[in-house]
Every structure is written in structure tokens, then in C-alpha cells.
Amino acid sequence: xxxxxxxxxxxxxxxxxxxxxxxxxxxxxxxxxxxxxxxxxxxxxxxxxxxxxxxxxxxxxxxxxxxxxxxxxxxxxxxxxxxxxxxxxxxxxxxxxxxxxxxxxxxxxxxxxxxxxxxxxxxxxxxxxxxxxxxxxxxxxxxxxxxxxxxxxxxxxxxxxxxxxxxxxxxxxxxxxxxxxxxxxxxxxxxxxxxxxxxxxxxxxxxxxxxxxxxxxxxxxxxxxxxxxxxxxxxxxxxxxxxxxxxxxxxxxxxxxxxxxxxxxxxxxxxxxxxxxxxxxxxxxxxxxxxxxxxxxxxxxxxxxxxxxxxxxxxxxxxxxxxxxxxxxxxxxx
Numbered sequence: 001x002x003x004x005x006x007x008x009x010x011x012x013x014x015x016x017x018x019x020x021x022x023x024x025x026x027x028x029x030x031x032x033x034x035x036x037x038x039x040x041x042x043x044x045x046x047x048x049x050x051x052x053x054x055x056x057x058x059x060x061x062x063x064x065x066x067x068x069x070x071x072x073x074x075x076x077x078x079x080x081x082x083x084x085x086x087x088x089x090x091x092x093x094x095x096x097x098x099x100x101x102x103x104x105x106x107x108x109x110x111x112x113x114x115x116x117x118x119x120x121x122x123x124x125x126x127x128x129x130x131x132x133x134x135x136x137x138x139x140x141x142x143x144x145x146x147x148x149x150x151x152x153x154x155x156x157x158x159x160x161x162x163x164x165x166x167x168x169x170x171x172x173x174x175x176x177x178x179x180x181x182x183x184x185x186x187x188x189x190x191x192x193x194x195x196x197x198x199x200x201x202x203x204x205x206x207x208x209x210x211x212x213x214x215x216x217x218x219x220x221x222x223x224x225x226x227x228x229x230x231x232x233x234x235x236x237x238x239x240x241x242x243x244x245x246x247x248x249x250x251x252x253x254x255x256x257x258x259x260x261x262x263x264x265x266x267x268x269x270x271x272x273x274x275x276x277x278x279x280x281x282x283x284x285x286x287x288x289x290x291x292x293x294x295x296x297x298x299x300x301x302x303x304x305x306x307x308x309x310x311x312x313x314x315x316x317x318x319x320x321x322x323x324x325x326x327x328x329x330x331x332x333x334x
Contacts, residue, residue: 020055021186022113024154026120027060029166034060038070041120043166050179053325057112061125061150065094065101074124076133076146083133085124085149095149098125102153109154114161115189116182117154121167125150128165160247161185173253176330180323181250184211187319188246192239198230201242210320212249214262219249260290263299266315273310282306296331 027034031042046054063069072089084095120126125148132142147155155163162181169175191204205227212220223245230238263286270279285299300321307315315321324330 020053021115021182022057023050023054023182024057024059024109024112024114024117026118026123026126026166027058027063028120029118030056030058032058032060034063034069036062036069036071036073041166043118043169045169046118046166049328053328057109057114059105059109059150061098061101061105061148064105065097067094075142076124076131076148077136078133079136083146083149098149099153102150105150106153106157110157113189114158115186116162116178117158117164118169119148119151119154119163119165121165123148123151127151128155128163160243172330172333176324177250177253179328179330180211180254181247183324184208184250184319185247188243201230201238202227205242207317208246208319210262210266210318211323212246213265214254214258214320216249216252217258217261219245219252223249256290256292256296259296260286262320263289263303266303269312269315270306270310274306278306292334295334297329300331 025046026041028039028041029043030047031040033040035041047056062071062074072087074085074087074094077084077086082095084093085098086093086095119128121128122131124131124146127146127148128151129147130144131146131148132144133146134140134142151163154161162178162185164174164178169178188204191200205223209220212223223242226238226241226245233241267279267282267286270282274282282299282302285294285302288294289296289299303315304321306312307321
């Protein structure tokens with residue numbers, strides 16, 4: 001992995017080396033006053049903390065299909081076997097216009113070179129999951145079983161794109177997982193851009209060994225078998241299969257138990273070069289992390305120190321040690 005082209009490698013002043021990653025986002029999360037009540041849902045973590053690494057591609061489906069600001073509320077309704085987008089106050093059905101718009105807008109987004117997307121939760125147009133769906137007759141409360149119509153088209157078109165909702169990003173582990181996926185997705189797309197070789201794929205897979213292991217040992221093993229049989233597969237088939245399984249692996253949240261397993265693997269690299277007291281200190285930090293007494297950054301900081309002074313090349317190249325900019329402090333939570 002080339003440190004100069006890896007967007008997760010940043011200098012100490014926090015300024016990106018590489019151009020910011022392009023991320024699609026519901027416009028209200030940027031502070032744009034586009035909601036039905038004329039308000040917004042400004043997310044300052046996204047615009048502030050992440051703004052130095054991301055370039056936002058703003059989308060508001062409801063405004064972009066021609067609805068005003070403010071406007072009567074929309075909701076999803078169940079009409080037989082179909083989910084419809086209805087404006088209850090006027091009884092207008094906006095399903096067809098939204099679906100037509102969504103297809104066109106998602107086609108446009110395909111040319112934006114996106115690395116991820118943040119959707120507005122619970123929205124009948126942008127909600128990713130658990131959007132209320134009401135009965136047609138209006139009786140009773142809604143069941144949280146739906147997905148916004150624009151979000152549905154987006155996710156169908158880009159099944160591997162790292163997509164999350166603003167509400168879920170309040171969970172530190174989900175937030176770190178999504179940002180890890182965003183930077184990993186960009187690295188993978190950059191791999192395919194030039195005329196890539198099987199050697200390039202092997203190097204990419206090797207650099208992501210411990211990151212993959214921290215998320216899914218099963219997927220890591222299956223990806224290894226795929227890479228080992230790469231010469232027997234057509235390039236497009238190999239690329240599609242690797243992308244899909246790589247994405248599936250990183251969708252799985254890296255638990256403390258999985259991280260601990262990876263840290264013990266890494267500890268093995270220092271057996272010959274560290275004295276007993278230093279190994280015991282590192283092991284103690286790993287155990288403290290495992291039992292929730294310290295955050296992951298504590299053992300990782302000591303590991304990074306030993307990797308540097310002992311010049312352990314294999315570990316130097318491991319994305320796991322810095323899968324995203326350190327200034328984000330995403331591994332500082334217990």
C-alpha cells in the first residue's frame with residue numbers, strides 16, 4: 001500500500017494529503033433548510049470533523065422533485081402489495097415522480113465517484129431502514145418496516161457503497177465501522193483504476209490482512225482462497241467476487257474479541273526482538289483493552305512504536321494500524 005496515495009495517511013496537522021473523498025449526503029444534514037417544516041438537521045460531526053476529509057455531494061429528493069419549502073408532510077403507505085409515497089393532507093401520490101426522479105438522480109451519482117453516502121433516518125424518501133409504513137386507510141400507527149423510495153433505488157444500484165444513516169452514526173462502533181468502510185472502499189476503487197495486475201491484488205489483500213481478520217475471519221479465509229485461484233478466473237469475475245466479499249467482511253462490526261485476537265497475532269512479531277518485560281507490558285495493555293479498561297488506541301499506540309523502532313516491514317504495511325486518519329480518534333472509545 002502506497003502511503004502517498006492512501007487517504008487515511010495524514011500529516012500531523014490534520015490536512016489531507018489526497019483529495020477529499022466524495023460522499024453523498026441528505027442535504028438537511030449539511031444544515032440546508034430543506035425539510036418539510038423549513039428547518040434542517042445539521043450534523044456538526046459530519047460537517048465539522050469529517051468535513052476536512054470529505055467533499056459532500058448534497059441531495060434532497062423531495063425538493064428536487066419540485067415540492068416546496070415548507071410543504072405538507074409525506075409518508076409511506078401500504079396499498080396492497082405496493083408501498084406508495086403519499087402526502088396525507090392533500091391525498092397526492094408522489095410515488096411515480098419520486099421513482100422516476102430517483103432513477104435519474106442515481107444514474108447521475110454514478111458519475112460522481114462517490115466513496116460513501118449518509119442518509120437521513122426515518123425519512124419516507126431517504127430512510128435506510130425502519131421507516132414507518134402506514135395502512136392505506138390511515139387507521140392505526142405505522143409499522144417500522146419500510147425504506148425510503150430514494151434510498152431504495154440508491155441501495156439497489158450501489159449495493160457495495162458504504163451507506164449509513166445519521167442516527168446510527170451516533171453509535172461509536174457503527175461510526176468507526178462506516179468510516180473504515182469508506183476509506184477501504186476508496187482504496188479498493190483506486191486499485192481497479194489503473195491497469196491492475198494480480199500482483200497488485202495480492203499486495204492489496206496482504207495489506208488488509210489484519211483489518212479483514214478484525215471484522216471476519218471467515219471472509220478473510222474465503223478471500224484468500226479467491227486470490228490464490230485468481231489465475232483461473234476472468235478478470236471481471238475476479239474483481240466482482242473480491243469486491244463483494246471484501247465489502248461483506250467489513251460490514252461486520254469488529255468486536256473487542258476479534259480485535260484482541262488480531263493484537264495477539266501482531267504480538268507474535270515481537271517475540272524475538274522485545275525483552276520479556278516489554279512483551280509483558282504490551283500483553284497487559286491488550287488485556288486491559290479486552291476487558292474494557294482502556295480503548296483500542298492504547299495497545300495500538302505501543303505496537304506502532306515497536307513497529308517503527310524495530311522496522312517490522314510486514315506490519316508497517318498493515319492498514320489495520322491506521323485504517324482512517326488518526327485525528328478522528330475513532331479508536332479512543334472503550
